[in-house]
Amino acid sequence: MMQLTSNTNWETIDKHLIKTEHDIVNVRQQIRFCAKQLNMGIINQTRITTAVSELLRNMYNYGEGGEVLIQKGMVDEHNALIITCSDQGPGIDNLELAMSDGYTSGKGMGYGLPGAKRLVDRFEIESEKNKGTIVRIMKWN
């Protein structure tokens, strides 16, 4: 299992519980605001907001809701926005399969995870059956 990158110097901006669809809308609006504050261009703002929206929806659909942590800090000499989505849901059995384009266990299109990965600069995922799933993404300009 891969180890999530972390750094004690990262500054926590906010933390939210995701329980309803409204939480998803509110958090993605906050993410755009934070991206703007970090001087990201309009396309990168849209990329990170969309990636987070995918992760939150997965958490809401499959993980029985969860928690999102918004941080900022240095990653490889970049001023990055770091978003961590964690849930205590059923976990993902086959990560490789879940990360491939077009795979869905439900009635989605199966582009959420692989698509989110393409939209960010770093994507890390950790999942254990019956324990839950953590996805950490990082974006810089």
Next chain:
Amino acid sequence: MNTELHEKRIPIIKIGNFLIVSIQVDMHDKLAIQLQSQILEEIEKTGAKGVLIDISVLEMVDSFIGRMLSGMASMAAIMDAAVVIVGMQPAVAITLVELGLEMPGVDTALNMEKGMEMLEKRIADEEYEI
């Protein structure tokens, strides 16, 4: 719950043969699904031949809303109405493509005027075929 949804209802306007929908809010999932059925009901009620969905103020389209929009187009097509997505922002388009949603089969237009022309052309073509 009901009143809250009602408050945020997205208005559908009929002009001539066409329906015009302008999405002005960041939609949560239920609102998106509700809009889909609302438009289909309106097509049935009015016999509209085309629907213009203006998304020029939408700052983000994720896989859910993308799926709703392309589903919308297929469903309307079955009811013999054409859907044109109007005014997508460049950042939204790039992000959608990177996400992997190229929305094949969905007609798009740069602005309302061009969208209207497209729908008119389509109807003219159909009449010509008869």
Next chain:
Amino acid sequence: MGETHNIQRIKERINNIEDVLASVAAGDNEARINSETEDDLSGIEAAIDLLIDDLTDELIQREKMQKEVEDKLSKIQEQQKTIFQQQADLMELSSPVSKVWDNVLILPVIGTLDSQRTQIMMENLLEKIVETGCTISILDITGVPTVDTQVANHLLKTVTSARLLGAECIISGISPAIAQTIVHLGIDLSSIKTKATLQDAMIYAMKQNKLSENVKLQTLFTDPDENED
């Protein structure tokens, strides 16, 4: 009596030494014992003062150096920022999008395409499409010597994004060498309209323009080749 008094004095002086050392440790560079009495203990006190002198000198020196290094670093970062900005400006200049005639944009690309430049080009073109409302754009790569997988993917992405906006993007000027590379790399460009020369692309664009003009005039002309279904 005198004995206890002496011990009391010595205790006080040792306390003083401890205080001074504590102050120095806390960052006070000025603290010294500066004993005025002359006895066995005063030698030690003088030695400690000397040690503190050396230590604080070194500390001050080091702080000065650190500040100099930080100053230099921020100056370099400032310069780097300027260079980045200039690079970005240059890139924008080197990919001018122009409206050649009604409804048609042309973006001639000259020189080697790297991933970053292609990205900026793509953004410029899409912005310009929205701004001008032109539904046809020609991306001419006659002046591009080679294309790699990443650049080809960016080109593909540009065309697909343009379609989502409601515009058609044609790629022209694909040299034999680039055609070979593209096929060798296994890149599928079949979904996009490519033309050998800029001229061919312009003729195609003109036809498309005429087509939509004709529709506006409600004439019944339709080119069978251009029917989408």
